[in-house]
Amino acid sequence: MGGIIFIILVIAVIMLVAMYNGLVRKKKLVDNAWSQIDVQLKRRYDLIPNLVESVKGYAAHEAGLLEKVTLARTRAMGVPSGDTGAKIAAETELGGALRGLMVQVEAYPQLKANENFLQLQEELTSTENKIAFSRQHYNDSATNYNTAIAVFPANVVAGMFKFQDAALWQITEAAEREAPKVKF
Incomplete structure (x- = not known):
């Protein structure tokens, strides 16, 4: 009898x-996935000042929009990773x-033709895809992970x-949920 109890124990x-x-393995996978987002966000942070500088020369009167992008970048960089x-x-x-900035850029054909801007725009687009x-x-x-910690008996x-x-x-x-409108 004691042997059976020992085996059960x-x-x-x-x-x-x-x-x-x-559960620890799944949590570590979540942490790793978050780290991969951080890598791409760092790349985005590095591209934004160059993009803003490129736009400044062509769109000086869009200073409010450029400031909004810069402030949003600063806030995002300042959030603790935890x-x-x-x-x-x-x-x-x-x-x-950033989406607002790219919409405004459409009004500046000479900026859209600038090789440096086009390269930055391509890098930012690529980075946004990687972030997604x-x-x-x-x-x-x-x-x-959330499912694993919610199901019985692992939830105990x-x-x-x-x-x-x-x-x-x-x-x-809400605007992000809407399908883009295409006009011809």
């Missing part, structure tokens, strides 16, 4: 350790400011060790 401990380790919700909000604001892919990967990892282990849900990157601006 050993199996329970093994299951507990396996669940805990599985504050996922604030980082997502700041990056959403920066993305909106990284966000998707992060959301996939976070959803996998997650509760014991205070595993927290990972924030998902979601569209918060």
Whole structure:
């Protein structure tokens, strides 16, 4: 009888350790996915001052828009990396400011023809695509992790060790949800 209880206890401990380790692995995947977003955001931060300088010469009267982009960049860079919700909000604001800048650029044909600007625009577009892919990967990892800590019996282990849900990157601006309007 004592041997059976011992075997059951050993199996329970093994299951507990396996669940805990599985949750830790999933959490580390979420952290890694977030780090990949950070890499792309750093690239975006580095491109923005060059883009703003290129636009300044052609669109001097768009100073308010350029200042908005610069301030949004500064705010986004200042958010601590551990504050996922604030980082997502700041990056959403920066993305909106950049989109506004690119819409305004359409009014300046000589700027659109500038080789330096075109290269910066291409690099920024490429970076935005990489950020979108990284966000998707992060959301996939976070959803996998969030599901793992919510299902039984892992939710018991997650509760014991205070595993927290990972924030998902979601569209918060209604304008981003709308399909683009194409006119011919």
